[in-house]
Amino acid sequence: MNKKMILLVEDNADDEALALRALKKNNLANEIVVVRDGVEALDFLFSEGKYAGRKPTDLPVVILLDLKLPKIDGMEVLKRIKSDDRTRRLPVVIMTSSSEEQDMVNSYNLGANSYIRKPVDFNQFTEAVAQLGLYWLVLNEVPHERS
Numbered sequence: 001m002n003k004k005m006i007l008l009v010e011d012n013a014d015d016e017a018l019a020l021r022a023l024k025k026n027n028l029a030n031e032i033v034v035v036r037d038g039v040e041a042l043d044f045l046f047s048e049g050k051y052a053g054r055k056p057t058d059l060p061v062v063i064l065l066d067l068k069l070p071k072i073d074g075m076e077v078l079k080r081i082k083s084d085d086r087t088r089r090l091p092v093v094i095m096t097s098s099s100e101e102q103d104m105v106n107s108y109n110l111g112a113n114s115y116i117r118k119p120v121d122f123n124q125f126t127e128a129v130a131q132l133g134l135y136w137l138v139l140n141e142v143p144h145e146r147s
Contacts, residue, residue, distance in 0.1 A: 003030040004137050007060035009041040009077065010034065010095075011069050015118060015125075019064065019095075022129035033060065038072025041065070042080055045087055059090060062136035064129075065112075067096040067103055075106060082111035089143070091136055 006023065010016045016034055023032055035041045041063075043049035047056040063081070067074035074094065081087045093114040094107045104115050116128060 005031040005033060005058070005060045006133070006137070007041070007044065007063045008032055008034045009036075009038070009063065009065045009069065009074065011036045011066065015066070015095075018122065018125050019129050022126040023133050025126070026130045026133055037070040038074065038077045040071075041069075041077050042072065045081065045090075046084070056086065059087065061142070062091045062093060062132075062140075064093050064095050064132070067094060067098055067107070075103075075110065078107065078110045078112060091140065091142075093132055093136065095132075 008016065008019055010019065016036075020032060020034070033044065035044050039049070044051045044054070045059070045063075047054045065074050065077060069077070074096070078092055078094070081090060081092060088111070091113040092111070093116060094104075094112045095116050095118055096103065097118045099117060107115050114132075116132065118125060118128075
């Protein structure tokens with residue numbers, strides 16, 4: 001895959017806007033795809049539903065996943081991503097406002113690559129997203145073959 005796509009799974013419009021602003025401000029992705037619930041996230045990743053025509057091998061380099069999502073929650077989305085051979089190697093960064101220790105434990109047990117609590121402060125949130133983008137899009141290396 002030549003372009004570095006980010007999949008942002010976020011149902012909160014304010015958090016979405018802040019994340020998009022931070023990523024674009026730092027020129028960290030050629031494309032940012034936003035989906036707003038768990039069903040849409042899975043449909044996008046597995047080329048189903050309204051994304052049925054999408055090339056299934058055109059996967060994001062990182063998924064920024066909120067836990068508190070409508071339809072299917074983020075924990076179930078994470079479980080499905082990590083249990084499928086086509087997507088199990090995709091880096092998944094949990095970005096959540098949850099301060100529940102069990103959410104963190106469960107996320108890592110299901111294969112999350114990172115767990116970030118969303119800062120409430122605008123500047124902190126922008127900096128956190130910029131650092132995430134820098135690490136996952138610039139510094140992190142992945143195998144060329146995803147099989």
